[in-house]
Amino acid sequence: MDLCSAVQFFENKTILVSGATGFLANVFVEKILRIQPNIKRLYLLIRAPDVNSAHQRLHKEVLGKELFSVLKGKLGSNLDSFFYEKVIPVPGDISCENLGIQDITLKEEVCKNTNIVVNCAATTNFDERYDVALAINTMGALNVLNFAKLCPAVKMLLHVSTAYVCGEGTGHIMEEPFCMGESLNGTYKLDIDGEKKLVDEKMKELLVDGRREGIAFAMKELGMERAKFYGWPNTYVFTKAMGEMLVGHFKDNLPTVIIRPTMVTSTFKKPFPGWIEGFKTIDSVLASYGKGKLKCFLASPELVLDVIPADMVANAMIVSIVAHPCQSCDRIIYHIGSSLRNPLKFSSVRDFTTRYFTKNPWINKNGKLVKTGKVTMLSGMPTFLCYMRIRFLLPLKGLCWLDAIFCQHFKRVYMDLDRKVKVAMRLVELYKPYLLFKGIFDDKNSEKLRVAAMEMGLNVDEFGFDPKCIDWEDYFINIHLPGLVRYVMKQ
Numbered sequence: 001m002d003l004c005s006a007v008q009f010f011e012n013k014t015i016l017v018s019g020a021t022g023f024l025a026n027v028f029v030e031k032i033l034r035i036q037p038n039i040k041r042l043y044l045l046i047r048a049p050d051v052n053s054a055h056q057r058l059h060k061e062v063l064g065k066e067l068f069s070v071l072k073g074k075l076g077s078n079l080d081s082f083f084y085e086k087v088i089p090v091p092g093d094i095s096c097e098n099l100g101i102q103d104i105t106l107k108e109e110v111c112k113n114t115n116i117v118v119n120c121a122a123t124t125n126f127d128e129r130y131d132v133a134l135a136i137n138t139m140g141a142l143n144v145l146n147f148a149k150l151c152p153a154v155k156m157l158l159h160v161s162t163a164y165v166c167g168e169g170t171g172h173i174m175e176e177p178f179c180m181g182e183s184l185n186g187t188y189k190l191d192i193d194g195e196k197k198l199v200d201e202k203m204k205e206l207l208v209d210g211r212r213e214g215i216a217f218a219m220k221e222l223g224m225e226r227a228k229f230y231g232w233p234n235t236y237v238f239t240k241a242m243g244e245m246l247v248g249h250f251k252d253n254l255p256t257v258i259i260r261p262t263m264v265t266s267t268f269k270k271p272f273p274g275w276i277e278g279f280k281t282i283d284s285v286l287a288s289y290g291k292g293k294l295k296c297f298l299a300s301p302e303l304v305l306d307v308i309p310a311d312m313v314a315n316a317m318i319v320s321i322v323a324h325p326c327q328s329c330d331r332i333i334y335h336i337g338s339s340l341r342n343p344l345k346f347s348s349v350r351d352f353t354t355r356y357f358t359k360n361p362w363i364n365k366n367g368k369l370v371k372t373g374k375v376t377m378l379s380g381m382p383t384f385l386c387y388m389r390i391r392f393l394l395p396l397k398g399l400c401w402l403d404a405i406f407c408q409h410f411k412r413v414y415m416d417l418d419r420k421v422k423v424a425m426r427l428v429e430l431y432k433p434y435l436l437f438k439g440i441f442d443d444k445n446s447e448k449l450r451v452a453a454m455e456m457g458l459n460v461d462e463f464g465f466d467p468k469c470i471d472w473e474d475y476f477i478n479i480h481l482p483g484l485v486r487y488v489m490k491q
Helices: 023-035 051-063 066-086 104-113 130-150 192-208 212-230 235-250 283-290 310-323 346-359 381-405 411-435 444-455 472-489
Strands: 014-018 041-047 087-092 116-119 156-160 171-173 256-261 263-265 296-298 307-309 332-336 376-378 439-441
Touching (some): 014 023, 014 130, 023 041, 041 104, 051 066, 051 087, 066 087, 116 130, 116 310, 130 212, 130 235, 156 235, 156 310, 192 212, 192 235, 256 310, 283 346, 283 472, 296 411, 307 310, 310 332, 310 444, 332 444, 346 376, 381 411
Parallel strands (some): 014 041, 014 116, 116 156, 156 256, 256 332, 263 307
């Protein structure tokens, strides 16, 4: 493992980044541009029909964000020329062969010049349509790999996955690769080509039956059904696991690193603390509480919530790129998380959130302060179902009875409450594997990378990703929750 200066390594390098408009990719791109202005070029693959549309998305969904304010401050009047020279939007689609790059000249240029390929593209909806998730998370990973293998100057592929490809594992979960066709329950051999054929057949069946309006629902149901059949809790982690299998099986001699982050949260330090975009896994719960809409939630107080700030994940990506170019060994896997070295209990998150919103109450659309109270934590599904039955389902039955007596006078109220209960039950079913997760992510490989980085004198303040340096109380109360309010809840 040869760790030269990370800044020096990226000088005059060209990087192709897929999924470039996503949260983590944004943090990675900003970091590269800020630490090494002499990078040769960043090709950002953006889903768009043409170059003009790609440019519009680049400026709106990447460079135009506040995340880039520090970089803009450094560049001053040179900003536009710098971006024009260094950042090239590439219209395409990873679900297509050759990444869907239609412009032959541009495709040849990207292929000829690229040194590093970073695949951040993914659809992260837990219950995404199976056809969509399979195309992006699974076959998209293979398409990126195949394109990387065509690049004559390529040094490595960095593939961003998720730690939760382990499903609902317990105990210490190791940084181990999947074998092709492996299933989590070990009952059946997973055939990815067979899954593709199954999706195609289902789509034909739906079209023949004239059920176009039901395609989205049917595909979502199929994804969840197939995931659970092989032992995964949802479509997202199932299709990401299959993507890892394809990358590992077909990489040949291409140096390949797979990063498996846990729940990615707001930035810890760089370019500034608290940047976040959109609701991440736990943030919808925190925001609901702050807005006074959450009285209880499913989680055991003593279980560990594994979260990791986005800039630490970006740092790990950068250090792993520097450490592994041109090494044709088997794929290296890094867990980037906190549960082993700096565990954070759900009870602590509850306490931090309660304290924050008590001191900094949310102001609703009517201009009134929202008062928040104590939250009941329900430590298992039996307890949760009992609570729902007493708190909502029995009153709902009573309302149904009254509605029948009073000639549907309460129909609108009944339907609204019934819809909310069904949505809540659906969300609990989706989030349950994470809220009741009992695994601890081992990070021996990541620790070796951290140690090597320190021994080689890499700037820990700039490139650190050790979760032990995080004071969770300070992070949640002074960084993450203020960032969530400013960048997500107020938008």
